[in-house]
Amino acid sequence: MTLYRSTRILLASAALCALASPALALDGQDLLNKINASFATGGTALSADSVEVDGSDVILKGLKLSVEGAPNESPLTLEQITLQGVSEEEGGAYFIERVDFPEVNVTEENSVFTVQDLYLAGVYVPGDANAEGIDSMMFYEEAHSGMVEVSVDGKSVFSMDKAVGTMGLSDDESTITFEGSVTGLKADLSTVEDQSSKETIEALGLTMLNGDMNMSGSWEIESGTINIEDYSIDFANVGKLSLAFGMSGYTLELVKQMQEQARMMQAQPDNEQAQQAAGLMMLGLIQQLSLIDAEIRFEDDGITQRGLDYAGKSQGTDGAQMAQMIKGMVPLMLAQAKLGALQNEVSAAINAYLDNPQSLTIAAAPASPVAFPMIMGAAMGAPETIPGLIGLKVTAND
Template sequence: MNNRRRQTRLLLLSAAIVMAPLTSAQAQGVDAALERFKVLFEDQGISINWKNARISGDDAVLEDVTLATAEDEFGVSNISFEDIVDDPEGYRVASISMDDISVDGEENFSLSVRGIGMNDILLPNDNVRDNYGGFIFYERAHIDDIRVYNGDTEVVALTDSSVTVTPASPGSPMTYRGLVDHFSLDLSMAEGSEQWPIIEALGYQRMTGKIESSGTWDPENGQLELTANNFTVDNAGTLGFSFNLGGYTRELVASLREIQKTFAENPEGDNSAQGLAMLGLMQQMSFKQAELSFADDSLTGKVLELVAQMQGMSKSDVVAIAKGAVPFAVAQLGSSDFTTAATRAVSTFLDDPKNIRITAKPANEVPFALIMAEGMSTPQGLIKTLNVTATAND
């Protein structure tokens, strides 16, 4: 019996001796990952510190975390990491989540944020970080709820915000999709102002809607495309914007990061050199296409009716006056072709408000250097250079 006990104790002791270096190695790996997390934030001009790192296996909890920039500082309680593993490209983390945030601001304003987290994260090494945009890469991020209060009044609310990203692979760009499933904006704070009667007449005392965004980036050829960025207000319409640019390369990402870091370190100082450097970097990019659009959902009719009421006219009279004013206003841009297209588009839209869009799509991509030079010398020429046109109800 005694021999069995001795053998059991020897076995347990042997196991402890064997496992001790492994446990130590795990802790060291987690510590290194946390330090990498800190460095990546600091490169964005954000200092992140914590009073204690509670490590358990491949998991960790940063306790009493403080985020600070050169101008502000606030606490975010705890940040939790799950399943940290070493990877040839850096450190992989299954999930990172943050405790809910509540901040009291100035002039009776306060902010609350709940359900903050990321999944499938890479804390990239320096040699690959610019393949992922230069910062922490994640495949999904979410915030359940953001609310801004003025006293007891909820001024702004955003719920179910998320971003999903797929990493770039040979022959395929990085893609992303962002969504704010629901937002609300209380405009009652404007009550008593000159704008309030208009807000009230249009019925937008409290606006609701959603925000959708999507795009791609190819680190191999530097093509950056915002395929959609749509801001929808219920019972009003959707304002959309998209663009396609060239030259947003890994090298440009690295250079922009260094300039951003310098700005963040000295925000109140003389940053004219960094500003010039930023302009220089932008000239490495090129313009391919951009579009601004509006899809109506009753806003246009409401505005026309309100203007008609305020002017003591009929709605058709207001439409006729607007149509007549457009050619004179647009002619100031110095392009007869665009004046004709814009006049036709506005007339079509006012007769039957569905959608209207302004598109810039040159036959060949235009270097930003040329755009900047022409914008300073003969800005009217940009209409032709960028091939700007307008259409409606297409």
């Protein structure tokens, strides 16, 4: 399978072959069919009024995207999409250099939604969506969105400067890496009409939010080991919430089985028995997963003290007294949770954080991967064993 075309020797060879033999016209309809076959696993379908080929470009006119299980929803319609730099690969696969999407500009009553500079680059379309392993997967090297804005009555209430997602494949085709970022997130909450909510937002300093999001990780396809190194959202004057975790058992076969169950649920949305059966099947599939490690971390940037001050004021006191009240309540609440020896560690961490809000971290690092059924069983039958089972630790200001 060829996902990247960065080797000059291969490109030169391809050019020589093209010059030395009669040019073969692209089969645009075959390309559309194979894109559809890849999309089908997610319950979506593409259709086009016409498919035209212009050199190495494939032009889809009157493109419609519909979702299985939503017969009453009108399909998304695009007047024209051009798939640029299309080439046929080994095994009937296709490689598309770039797909540009038209600007989105939707007006509904007093609201306007706009999206600019949408495109995909380096798209690999498999020749057979039912093939074994990675050859059945559809990839892209880059997904990009420019400015996104939502305005109400002419005032911007949400915007985003840019979102970029990239994927990579190791030389031995055993691991997929991925990264994503969203920059320039802005949300104006001053337009909230409910007076009580408005007062809370103002007291907490959340009237205008500014932040970014980031994600990075990898997936070892054969072993099904997925590692999310960083999944974080960071808002100025609020704080940064980060998530990281690793799990095994997330194989390609499991992904396909979960997609099939999701399709069954979409196909019969009003059949309660079918929904319950599919839900149980999905739960059974998830039990194939095991936890390797996990971490949730919050780094404060002012929201904690404002929250204490606001809560204290509502109780007729101040933030310092509210912090002391919470310290007194925590042991009682933890006793009900039956956390065993971890209870003291959690209390100490919360006390330290309330005295000097910097960071609070919850981490799980079991000695060896723990199957999710074991964790769920412990949660229902013996919750006090969970800290030891998954190596749970809670720390503050580290």
